[in-house]
Amino acid sequence: MLTLHTAPLLRRERDGEPAPEQAVLVSGDRIEAVGPLAELTSGYAGVRVRRWPGTLGPGLLHDGPLPPAPTPRERVHALLRTGVTAVLAEHLADPALRAAAERSDLLVLPTAVVPTLRPDGRADLAVHGVDGTCLVTVVVGRIVHRRA
Numbered sequence: 001m002l003t004l005h006t007a008p009l010l011r012r013e014r015d016g017e018p019a020p021e022q023a024v025l026v027s028g029d030r031i032e033a034v035g036p037l038a039e040l041t042s043g044y045a046g047v048r049v050r051r052w053p054g055t056l057g058p059g060l061l062h063d064g065p066l067p068p069a070p071t072p073r074e075r076v077h078a079l080l081r082t083g084v085t086a087v088l089a090e091h092l093a094d095p096a097l098r099a100a101a102e103r104s105d106l107l108v109l110p111t112a113v114v115p116t117l118r119p120d121g122r123a124d125l126a127v128h129g130v131d132g133t134c135l136v137t138v139v140v141g142r143i144v145h146r147r148a
Contacts, residue, residue, distance in 0.1 A: 058115035059085025059124035083126030
């Protein structure tokens, strides 16, 4: 199923300039296209459209120890609530923590990379409000966090 994610602003890279009227087309767990909302809406008639407030961009990379919490699952969920979709392997030495990260489909990376939104990339997205609060986290095409 195709889903078009859009927000008032879109960043293709975490620190890139936000552009208005853009969208990300997701097919399953991959990004199909990134481009102008009008173009993607007309090119994919009947696509499900998810309109989010704030700025849509790539999921974040967490490059430090995971936050403390009572269980490994809660430690991973604490990341998802901030828009994190990838973590460095060096911070997952505990097998229970690594298993929780893998069950959540977090991308485990050997080294840091700059997250970007690009066709055929993983559908890892985050929407942040003007105050920086994460409103939505999408990991491999699935909404895993949504602020009420």
